[in-house]
Amino acid sequence: MTRKFEYAPAPESRSVVDIASSYGLFIGGEFVDPSGGKSFKTINPATEEQLADVAEADAADVDKAVRAARRAYERTWSRLSGAERGKYLFRIARLLQERAREFAVLETLDNGKPIKESRDVDIPTAAAHFFYHAGWADKLEYAGLGPSPRALGVVGQVIPWNFPLLMLAWKIAPALATGNTVVLKPAETTPLTALLFADVCQQADLPAGVVNIVTGAGATGQALVEHPDVDKIAFTGSTDVGKSIARTVAGTRKRLTLELGGKAANIIFDDAPVDQAVEGIVNGIFFNQGQVCCAGSRLLVQESVAEDVIHRLQRRLGTLRVGDPMDKNTDVGAINSAAQLARITALTAAGEAEGATRWSPPCELPEHGFWFPPTVFTGVAQTHRIAQEEIFGPVLSVLTFRTPDEAVAKANNTPYGLSAGIWSEKGSRILAMADRLRAGVVWANTFNRFDPTSPFGGYKESGYGREGGRHGLAAYLDTEGTH
């Protein structure tokens, strides 16, 4: 008798969210039409269904938003006490919690990520960021950043599409808590939760102009970065764009923090708690379809256990459920865009061409939308492109090592330095490895954990500045003198 546990479809209800057919720009506390009258469409990447028409902000709109932010900074926000600012942030945190399901559904529709991730990770963590930073607003002098930290003024923020609302929270919460006003540009493929957040700002009675949302693509971001009256730029996205922003800002007095790409090594020693390590590998590279800057995209496994670990990993990947992101049992959802899918496809083709062995579990991909199966490359060498370039997709490259020194050397042998993982039951080895890895976040015997209290950010070409925790506040404050 062979039985099989088939899970019936368990779709999350879409009725909890109302998507308007078109959205304007959120400037000065209200939705306004873009001056150029242009718009772009945002689609559901799982179905290619069109979700809404979204205004495209040009330089004039950005200017309007910056002026609104400046006005709000000078007339309202900078005159409020920290305690009052904090209360607004507490309100926002609560509103996000109250409307969590609505945000989760919208995020999944616009982004393609599994509903269980938007429901259990993105939205609760976003609310937690506001809650955490709310408490800082009237305690900044205790942050260890000098006796009288001061807000910078107007902050321009550009965020990516992989965690749309969460990245918004990472940006807006600390900026407002420290007394700045904000012009934020969400990614062009995922603007909807940012626009719903505008609604939250209205419900919270946040003073007009404190938060402004300008939607658009690269040109909109560029206009924001170049705007002379912006005091600080915070960017999360690709290393290429980050460098270009740094060049644009060079020679001005604008402050800049960058959270860029990564190519994290996830290092498995022969004494690892192997079943948890396998979970950590899976979570490291298949969480959010691998579209995570800190993804554990390079598996470095000690040669003596490589065969066993790969066997266990492949067995585990056989249980991953790929498909409809709105199904509560889906583990791996859709790739965010056709462009991203093309990039993943091209890099994996290069992996095969360069001689690595490609493997995917059997899985049926939906006909419409942008899909890529969980993929593992074995026999990868350090020189292969799939070991060097950020793929930003559900693709794991497996390399082996023999000694701790070799693991460190391979892990650090990249221009990136965002994150790393270590799996071992030996405490002293973990501490020594953690010391030697050149990465801003080191997860030992765990992976892809995030918390508002925990600073996140990279070394080297993964960027500079930290988000979260006491350290994250420094990105939005004038703290000390100049030397």
Place this chain on the structure above:
Amino acid sequence: MSPSSATSRARELLGVGSLTNKALRTWLHGLPGVDQVGIEARAAALATRSIKTTSKEWAIDTAIGMIDLTTLEGADTPGKVRSLCAKAKLPDPTDLGTPQVAAVCVYGDMVHIARESLGDSGIHVAAVATAFPSGRASLAVKLADTKDAVRAGADEIDMVIDRGAFLAGDYRLVFDQIAAVKEACARTGDEPDAHLKVILETGELATYDNVRRASWLAMLAGADFIKTSTGKIQPAATMPVTLLMLEAVRDWRELTGELVGVKPAGGIRTSKDALRYLVMVSEVAGDDWLTPQRFRFGASSLLTDLLLQRQKLRTGVYSGADYVTID
């Protein structure tokens, strides 16, 4: 399998000439460690699976068929056992299509009552033995306890390991006792041997590393099933502990080709919990374990909730306690 054959097989598996405590220790402590936070997170993630409509129907019936309907009270009487057996055979008189449970689990002195009540229903009689629940008795007493239940017609013996010996590092003693009880489960002639479930009492082993080692030790000594708990100690069965034991039987199969069963017992009261366990069975050990031959729930009140949910699926309205017989 006689104790001596269990020992010789173990020597072969471990690659040692003599099955000493040291050899067992080296082997058991060479198993991969278990990270508490990681395994608990994995169990919690599996618990978020959403089982709806047709799969829920299937899973509820599958779960009912895996229940070891249990009464282990000092106050057990022949009447109580008989009525439990009646419910085992006919869980829901309003729906004769309801599956029967897998077994009725009782103390040794009640085996003959259960045997007689269950007749040729196909439902097994399981007996707890070996000075259950503490296991604090001599081996002679434990074997006598076992043989008594086997003689009375038990199809399955649920023994307890000597947790004291395990925690003291006397793995050989634990091994020997399991092997000896296994032998005591044997019947002569054509009659099938009683199946041996080995209760680890994971709540007393305290750490996941210990649970993994105890699971492997029990399988090495010949367990047909490994079982979490007596139900008399808290915590009893938990998702992470059962997950760990499912990993153990999965890995044991890869090593030896044998399929050992898993039985979480104690504390599983709701259909929602039962379905979560089945998800775990399917995704961790594999669907080969989704049968009463390889997975059981040791429970008393779980059946009631499964029946309520079953009625809800059948009728479309929520049911109530008055619509399910108490035993």
Place this chain on the structure above:
Amino acid sequence: MSRLEVRKTYKLYIGGAFPRSESGRSYEVMSSGRAPKFLANAAQGSRKDIRDAVVAARSAVKGWSGATAMGRGQVLYRVGEILEGRREQFVAEVASSEGLTRPQAAKVVDAAIDRWVWYAGWPDKLAQVLGNLNPVAGPYFDISAPEPTGVVGILAPQESSLLGLVSVIAPAIVSGNTVVVVASEDRPLPAISLAEVLATSDVPGGVVNIVTGRTAEVAPWLAAHRDVNAIDLAGATAVPWGELEAAAADTVKRVVRPAGTGTDAVEPDWFATPDLSRTRAFLETKTVWHPKGQ
């Protein structure tokens, strides 16, 4: 008849040694003030000297950043002691380099020594002041601590040849960074004398490397060098610092801009009480997570 003084040949300081510029070039260094007079010929470093200095600095990172914080503090304090011993030499050199009277120069030198000693006390406090335990919402031990960013390029202040120099080198190396310093173009002599102090102290070779020469010529090479992690543009007052910052962007270097507003770059008052901002600028925050279980 008075005795003829024995003059010093001023060379570069790279990897603990004092080479001439590989280019073989040198340039005249004159005193400041109303009647400039010849002080010395300084080595005119080239891009290849910068390259060699970066190699030396990179190879010193492991040892210097791997030393105990207390050890770094002791080594740096020792430098303070030696500076004090050479006080008279520095007073004379600063006076002629910067066109100061002896009492003015003495004040500068004393401030520089005191500044160095201030920083010497920092290495074993930085992690305590700048690190913390993060109370994450889960069963994890989560700690953030500062680490040196690696190799820091420094354009030393053009005017303040010793106090300014000390004020940019010390904050970078206290935490374990190594540095490649382009000395003040017109006032390079105190920098080379400082190098002599470093060479005779316990600071390992390669931790501080000093190149004298034309800032405009070598600074772009330093700013663009891919093996440099950060750059301090304090001394980019007469060169287009925006271009250097843009070059640094190609490898996402950490940049400390020159003081001033807008595109203007000015030298700050180096006598002002220092704070940790320059030290912070060359630190990375590393956050380590580990589960807590049994």
